[in-house]
Amino acid sequence: MFEFKTCLPGDPGLKIQLWDYDELSGDDFLCETWIDLEDRFYSKKWRKLVNPPIETRPLFHPSSGLQKGELRMWLEIIPGTDYERVR
DSSP, rough: OOOOOSSSSSSOEEEEEEEEEOOOOOOEEEEEEEHHHHHHHHHHHHOOSSSSOEEEEEEEEESSSSSSEEEEEEEOOOHHHHHHHHH
């Protein structure tokens, strides 16, 4: 689980990157996905959801247009006015 604060409207994007881990050499970037947080936050459909669905996000490497894999995840956007209530 990752938790962070942001301001909307503002920087609308959440970029999730996957990297491998190497003890002896540098870690290597594998792929990424991008989520438009503003689009979700201001969507009436998304705000009505009580429990956000688990979604499958495509993963891409910027140097290729081919999908490199998938990420299963869910995302909750909690307005600051509700944050303490749901903690």
